[in-house]
Amino acid sequence: MRTVPPKPPGPSTRATTLLRDSRALAGLAVPLVLTQLAQVALTTTDTVMMGLLSTRDLAAGGLALVIFNQLRTMGVGLVTSVGNRIAAAAARAESAGGDTAGGRDAVRGIVRASMAVATLAGLAGAALMLLTGQALTWLGQEAAVADRVQTTLLALAPGLLPCLWFQAVRQFTVGMRRPQALLRITLASVAVNAGxxxxxxRGTWGLPALGLPGIGVATSVVYLLSFLALYASAKRDPVLAPLLRLxxxxxDRATVRELVRLGVPIAATYGSEAGFFSVTALMAGSFGTAALAAHTAVNQLVYIxxxxxxxxxxAASINVSRELALGRADAARRIKNTxxxxxxxxxxxxxxxxLTLPRLVLWPFLDPGAAGDAEAVSIATRLLFVIAVLQFFDCAQNIGVGLLRGLDDTKSGFRITLIGYWLIGLPAAWLLGYAAGLDTLGIWLGLLAGLASTAILLLRRYGASLRTHSRAAAVAA
Incomplete structure (x- = not known):
């Protein structure tokens, strides 16, 4: 009897599948997106407060945040694979017939190892932050701006350690698919940070008037309070509490080494991207205070x-790890498109x-009516046309990194970002910014070229890696 091949799915079937997959992805992604947006409100609030002081304080504080975020992002990268490891361990325990003692021990070991990695990364990052501040004048920054950056970094450095502890516990809750407390805690931290x-x-409520460094002190305190709140919340969760070991x-040294093995390429990938933006911030600063202030404002919009x-x-990364642990390669393939x-x-x-409301978008950071901000507003308005396109590729490349992480392929992302950012994007930024005379606009066009190249290469790599993984799983079966 002849077998009739199945018909390829029609448009309505594909749309239904996409809608179903989108709802499934949104179940984990929406709390994480809202948490991320609430978390970035911390630096957005900081940036707005800097702008209230002066354009020079905005330029200096923005550069301090760029340096802080560079090291924070790399530290976060070291513990990012924790969520994937925990998701896979939980899925394997589920497929074996329930929550076994072995599965619980595996999760506890991963959590302890993640705290060890976070502690080492926090201490090393704080030291590097202070050393970087001392080198700013050698990198072409104005002396007055460099002095302000150094004092702000001194206040920010102590906050890196609790920030990374928070991220380690966060990855644990995400891997267990219970991230709901993250949003409440992060929203509360925004209010506390603003106050x-x-x-x-200003020196109100009996506190000293510290000026720009006060923003760094506030951020460090908020990171500590956020970590303590997340830990307390997890200890009250009946599912998470028995597994939370800090x-x-x-x-276990072997588990620490495994996390470091996976985490170093992720940290390098994140650092490669953050470093790319950090270098372009230094390039923008070479065109003057107004250019750096415009760059800071637009960069904050991109960051949001x-x-x-x-x-x-x-969310996609965690779901890919879970689907592959359950042997569902087709579902992992659809996650990319969704x-x-x-x-x-x-x-x-x-x-x-x-494109339609540029002044309104820039208003929280720059005042068009202020004489000192007029030039910065003009520059930033032109840059908005570039980032309207750039953000599509920026999102695509980050999703590509996450998809590869779900396959435990953390090295490819780093190699690809080296090509996209440093071999394509940075030379393009230099050529367009300096050689072609486009200044800050040219720098952002170079950023666009680098992000677009990186996104295309990462997504192609994911497709190839998933096919290889599927063939290997079929042979093993």
Whole structure:
């Protein structure tokens, strides 16, 4: 009897599948996206407060945040694979017939190892932050701006350690698919941060008037409070509490080495991207204070929208790890299209806002009526046309990194970002910014070229890696 091959899915079937997959992805992605947006409100609040002081304080504080975020992002990368490891361990325990003692022990070991990695990364990152501040004048920054950056970094450095502890516990809750407390805690931290910023800048409520460094002190305090709140919340969760073990001294060395093996390429990937943006910030600073202030404002907008991609990337990554642990390669393949479609819809809406209401978008950071801000507003308005396109590729490349992480392929992302950012994007930024005389606009066009190249290469790599994984699984079966 002849077998009739199945018909390929029609448009309606594909649309139904995409809608179903989008709802499934949104179940994990939406809390993460909202948490990311709330978390970036911390730095957005800081940036707005800096702008209230002066254009020079905005330039200096923005550069300090760029350096802080560079090291914070790399530290976060070291513990990002924790969520994937925990998701896979939980899925294997589920497929074996329930929550076994072995599965619980595996999760506890991963959590302890993640705290050990976070502690080492936090201490090393704080030291590097202070050393970087001392080298700013050698990198072409104005002396007055460099002095302000150094004092702000001194206040920010102590916050890196609790920030990374928070991220380790966060990855644990995400891997267990119970991230709901993250949003409540992060929203509360935004309010606390805004109040402390204002109090420490102005010297209200009996606190000293610290000016710009007060913003760094407030941020460090908020990171500590956020970690303590997340830990307390997890200890009250009946599912998470039995698995939460933070004693880094008892961490299994083999597990620590495994997390470091996976985490170093992720940290290098994140660092490669953050470093790319850090170098372009230094390039923008070479064109003057107004150019650096415009770059800081626009970069903060990109950073805000980027959180949508971060949430989608984490959710897609966790789901890929889970689906592959359950042997469902077809579902893992569909996750890419679902995540990219969701990201494109959001980016299109944001681009429309940039193009139709540029002054409103820039108003929280720069005042068009202020004499000192007029030039910065003019530069930033032109840059909005570039980032309207750039953000599509920025989101796509971050989702690509997450998808590869779901395959435990963390090295490819790093290699690809080296090519896209440093071999394509940075030379393009230099040529367009300096050689072609486009200044800050040329730098952002170079950023666009680098992000577009990286996104294309990452997504192609995911498709090839998934096919290889599927063939290997078929042979093993």
């Amino acid at each position: 402390l910023d204002w109090a420490l800048i 004693n880094a001294a008892k961490a 929208v980027f959180q949508v991609a971060v949430g989608l990337s984490h 995540a990219l479609a969701c990201a494109a819809a959001v980016m299109a809406a944001v681009a429309l806002l940039y």
